[in-house]
Amino acid sequence: MIANRIQFDAVKHDIFHPNQLGGIRQRSTEDAGLILTHLVRAGWVKGLQTSALAFHFSRRRDAYNPSLDLGPIGGTWAFYFDRGLTFHEHVHYYATKAFTTVQAMRMLYATKAFTTVQAMRMLGNSTRGLSPKQRRLLYRSCVVPIATYGYRLWYFDGARNKGAMNQLKRMQRKAALWITGAFRTSPTGGLEALAGLIPVHLMLKKLATRAVYRVATLSDTHPLRSMMGEGLLKRAAPHARSAALMTPAMRGKVKSTVMEVDERVHTLTESFEPFAPEARPGDRLLDRHADRLHFDECDPGQDRRPYLDELIAKARADPLTVLAATDGSVPQSNQYQAASAAIIYKGHRELERTRYVSGRVTAPDAELNAISCAVRLAVKQANCQHIMVFTDSMGSAHRAVDPGVHSGQAFSLSVCRALQEWFEADDLRRITFVYVPSAMRWDIHDTLRSQAAHSVLDSWSSTFQDPTYRGSEFLELQQPDGRPLQPSYLNGGPWLSTFGHSITEFARVCRCITGHTPIGAYYRRFKINEPHGCTCGAALQSRQHILFRCRDRYSVHYPCFLGDIASFMKYNPTAFGFNRDPSGVG
Known part of the structure; x- marks a missing residue:
């Protein structure tokens, strides 16, 4: 706490040297890499030759002075620079390291009784080991950060990064095959949709947009600001190669992350307070009143409705x-x-009701806006010592009392200020955030949901419509309302969230949906020396034949929904699997 407070105050009051980077709040090593690459690229445009000089100061007190390796800059987590700043070696190194991590983590459930090879075989096939949901979680939380480390050095508008992108796409394809258990001949787009993995180019675009907006959260004297245009300099002194001192012609020629940030950050409409008084360590709401803030999370083994009924009755x-x-x-x-909408009650009597437009924001921000409004209304009520906020987004509830820099920080600051004043007036006052599952349609929360309907916006549905992306044999299914089923990276997407609990079932489902499955039509398409006919006597064993016409299998109608596929797989446990492996489809 003391160290965090000292660093917070030191950055806020410009105690550190403007060029000191790394190991300091808001000053990462990647910022140093961005500055270096910008200086080099700006120098190239002016026809200059550039060179980098590195110093290493050893802490050893003896005469030993090892030579400095100028290859990777940054130690264990290094940036691999090359003469042309293509970063091909950098991307290749981290893409390889990322998937090697996946292969190593396949042994998580191995016991000492198994050798390494046996453990990898047991956990690397489609019959045993981590479930598809666990594999996806492992990939997104442990592998993606490794693969995208330092991506802002080579991913920006105008960069020639096709080779780097292809390496990451190959890495993600391997991960998708591992998650789904599908055939290696399956199309990448279909695999990504089934595994709930957003395509690499869209993922990097999303991360890059966040990185651009991060500049708005930096201190006024941050070293990166010295490279920006006049509108972003604040109190930083402009560098000789800064965008502020470039001619219009030169600004059009220099391509770097710094130039992209300078052009795009102005589209941000939200303002931030990186050094708000409420965000100072030790003065934060959770630091001073942690015992008066409660979060009633959902217990997976708990029947939520009876608990909520008893809670609201009391x-x-x-x-x-x-x-x-x-x-x-x-x-x-x-x-x-x-x-966003909020309703305030006391007993059975409704005190206030409000509903208003939040703008074009994400669902968590809309939830945060609603919580902020509810808290500000609740603290104004007379004779109140306990506030209970019922919400279906506990993530937004936690953010509501977090004054740090994040999307919707203004709402969080208003909540912190209101609660701070409310707590100080009475030592017995407290607030509880209660989780209400949105699908439960429970009591007062169900009343509120008629004010605002909840939906999720898919980020790559338009790309998914292209048969060359998802695969020409991809089985089209419908949502309950009749709309086509679309991919999503939220909660793993519709396919993984439905079948991701079972390795064997999900592998069979993926093979069925992609059309790349051990059946006669697949053997004929890829000229595999296996029988093309069906066991029922049909000349060709196609997917449509198995799902609807085969006399050896139970089927009511041709599947239109995920539930139909689930029922078919339940009553036909060997369909779209290998007959020679009775325990699964590995």
């Missing part, structure tokens, strides 16, 4: 308790804006 009987229900909605169409 709260309504308490004359000093105020109830608040919140909800946010983001429409699927970009023509409409998000909405």
Whole structure:
């Protein structure tokens, strides 16, 4: 706590040298890499030859002075520079390291009784080991950060990064094959959709947008600001190669992350306070009143409805308790804006109700906006010692009392200021955030949901419509409302969230949907020396034949929904699998 407070104050009041980077709040080693590459590229445009000089100061007190390796700069987590700043070696190194991590982690459940090879065989096939959901979680949390380390050095507008992108795409394809258990001949687009993995180019685009907006959260004297244009310099002194001192012609020629940030950061409409007084370590709401802030999370083994019914009955009987229900909605169409709503109760009596437009924001931001409104209304109620906020987004509830820099920080600061003043007026006051599953349609929260409908916007649905991306044999299914089933990286997407609990079942489902499965039509398509006919006597064993016409299998109708596929797999446990392996499809 003391160290964090000292660093917070030192950065806020410009105690550190402007060029000191790494190991300091808001000053990462990647910022140093961005500055270096910008200086080199700007020098090239002016026809200059550039060179980098590195110094290494050893802490050893003896005469030993090892030579300095100028290859990777940055130690264990290094940036691999090359003469042309293509970063091919950098991307190749981390893409290889990323997937090697996956292969090593396949042994997580291995015991000492198995050798390394046996353990990898056991956990690397499609019949045993980590479930598909666990594999996806492992990939996203442990592998993606490795693969994308330092990506801002080579990913920006105008960069020639096709080779680097292809390496990452190959890495993600291997991960998708491992997650789904599908055939290696399966199309990449279909595998990514089934595994709930956003395509690499869209993932990097999303990360790059966040990185651009990060500049708005930096201190006024951050070293990166010295490279920016006049609107972003703040109190930083402009460098000789800064965008502020470039001619319009030179600005059009220099291609770097710094130039991209300078051009795009102005599209950000939200303002941030990186050094707000409420965010100072030791003065934060959670630091001073941790015992008066409670989060009633959902217990996986708990039946939530009876618990909530009992909880609200006790709260309504308490004359000093105020109830608040919140909800946010983001429409699927970009023509409409998000909405936030809140209702305040005391006992069974409704005190206030509000609903307003939140703008074009994400669902968590809309939820945060609703929570902020509810808290500010609740603290104004007379004779109140306990506030209970019912929400279906506990992530937004935690962010509501976090004054740090994040999307929707202004709402969090308003909550922190309101609660800080409310707590200081009475030592008995407290607030509880209660989780209500959105699908439960429970009591006061269900009343509120009529004010705002919840939906999720898919980021790559348009690309998914291209048969060359998802595969020409990809089985099209429908949502319950009749709309085509679309991919999503939220909660693993519809396919993984439905079948991801079972390795064997998910592998069979993936092979069925992609059309790359051990059946006669597949053998004939790829000229594999296996029988093309079906066991029922049909001349060709196609997917359509197995799902609907085969006399040896139970089927009611041709599948249109995921539930139909689930029922078919349940009553036909060997369909789309290998007959010679009775335990699974590995």
